[in-house]
Amino acid sequence: MQRIPVRAASAAYEVIVEADCLEKAAEYLGPVVKNRRLFVVADERVWHAQGDRLRKGLADLPFELITAELGEQRKRLSTVEAMAERLHQAGADRSAVLAAFGGGVAGDMVGFLGAAYMRGVDVIQIPTTLLSQVDSAVGGKTGVNLAGGKNLFGAFLQPKLALIDTHALDTLPEREIRAGLYEVIKYGVIWSPELFDLLENKRDAVLAREAELIERIVAESVRIKAEVVAEDEREGGLRRILNYGHTFGHALEAETRYELLLHGEAVGWGMIAAGRLGEALGTISHEERLRIERVILAYGPIPSLEGVDAARTAPRVMGDKKTIGGKTNFILPERIGQVKVVSDVAMDAVEAAMQAALDAVAASS
Numbered sequence: 001m002q003r004i005p006v007r008a009a010s011a012a013y014e015v016i017v018e019a020d021c022l023e024k025a026a027e028y029l030g031p032v033v034k035n036r037r038l039f040v041v042a043d044e045r046v047w048h049a050q051g052d053r054l055r056k057g058l059a060d061l062p063f064e065l066i067t068a069e070l071g072e073q074r075k076r077l078s079t080v081e082a083m084a085e086r087l088h089q090a091g092a093d094r095s096a097v098l099a100a101f102g103g104g105v106a107g108d109m110v111g112f113l114g115a116a117y118m119r120g121v122d123v124i125q126i127p128t129t130l131l132s133q134v135d136s137a138v139g140g141k142t143g144v145n146l147a148g149g150k151n152l153f154g155a156f157l158q159p160k161l162a163l164i165d166t167h168a169l170d171t172l173p174e175r176e177i178r179a180g181l182y183e184v185i186k187y188g189v190i191w192s193p194e195l196f197d198l199l200e201n202k203r204d205a206v207l208a209r210e211a212e213l214i215e216r217i218v219a220e221s222v223r224i225k226a227e228v229v230a231e232d233e234r235e236g237g238l239r240r241i242l243n244y245g246h247t248f249g250h251a252l253e254a255e256t257r258y259e260l261l262l263h264g265e266a267v268g269w270g271m272i273a274a275g276r277l278g279e280a281l282g283t284i285s286h287e288e289r290l291r292i293e294r295v296i297l298a299y300g301p302i303p304s305l306e307g308v309d310a311a312r313t314a315p316r317v318m319g320d321k322k323t324i325g326g327k328t329n330f331i332l333p334e335r336i337g338q339v340k341v342v343s344d345v346a347m348d349a350v351e352a353a354m355q356a357a358l359d360a361v362a363a364s365s
């Protein structure tokens, strides 16, 4: 079991990482909930897969259950509104505590619901996908999609607690695991050579979901995210490094209409593109770039990107929403464990890097 403290500017809380902690949920949630009403707001599919374990773990801690059919398409304000109506009908007041049970979609939506319901109630995150365990459950970004783009409507709300049961990943499809692992590779490249080495050397054991290894990887990722968020909660500076692979990745997700790739897969591809751009601009050596790329591809396959046009996608990269003052920030690797922000990059360099990354993925599959 690992307890990881998060000390963000707006709030301090703990992240618990432990295999099977769902079965002991009351022990961890009890002190946070105290004698208030607890509402577990769950992704319906996750409740079917893992709900019995949480129910058992909450044993003497009374809770009310709200399940909803979720998914990226349903990550909209209207779904949050429906959840709010159900809370209100159930008589939830300002003292209610919400527990988000599911992947990043549930976490982002219930987090946002908590930020807005009665102008703010306490939220506990219980993430059940690898991506949400290593990334979205910690850090306080919440929100929903608009027709024009992802996560454009939301709020910052740090949870009171995040409870991470790595064993909940047992029922997660293989492809979702791989997608989450690309975000873990990201932490290795931006911050931790040790984590990167681990992923490089233990690929088979990681993909076989060896319990101790997964717990270590999740805890290390959370620790890195916590450190970054502690320094920069609202993404004024350091937090931008978490977008490594994302500037390219978001453009590719949009270009393929969010249908072809999981978010993590787009990030995997985006990190390849960022490496190619970095080498072209001289931020990273050829050997080091290759080492990163090999590890990313080793956790593949990334679905075929045949038909994606670099010339059409490059302008999307330049118009990424993280653009401030008309400049697109690229997070480029310098070496494993360190990245830098580069903002003056020409469109043709971006296009060339994209094409090279498309070719690399095509050659690997």
Ligand SMILES: NC(=O)c1ccc[n+]([C@@H]2O[C@H](COP(=O)([O-])OP(=O)(O)OC[C@H]3O[C@@H](n4cnc5c(N)ncnc54)[C@H](O)[C@@H]3O)[C@@H](O)[C@H]2O)c1
Pocket: 043, 045, 046, 049, 050, 071, 072, 075, 102, 103, 104, 105, 106, 108, 128, 129, 130, 131, 132, 135, 136, 137, 138, 139, 140, 141, 142, 150, 151, 168, 169, 170, 171, 172, 173, 176, 263
């Ligand atoms: N807030 C942040 O900082 C942040 C960071 C990264 C991503 N996100 C958001 O996270 C979302 C993606 O999250 P995700 O990848 O977890 O997707 P998700 O929540 O849609 O979950 C993926 C699928 O797995 C199912 N599932 C979840 N846990 C399961 C389990 N234990 N067993 C079986 N099935 C399970 C879900 O029902 C769903 O079908 C995106 O909307 C993205 O914008 C937010």
Ligand SMILES: [Zn+2]
Pocket: 135, 183, 246, 263, 267
């Ligand atoms: Zn991401």
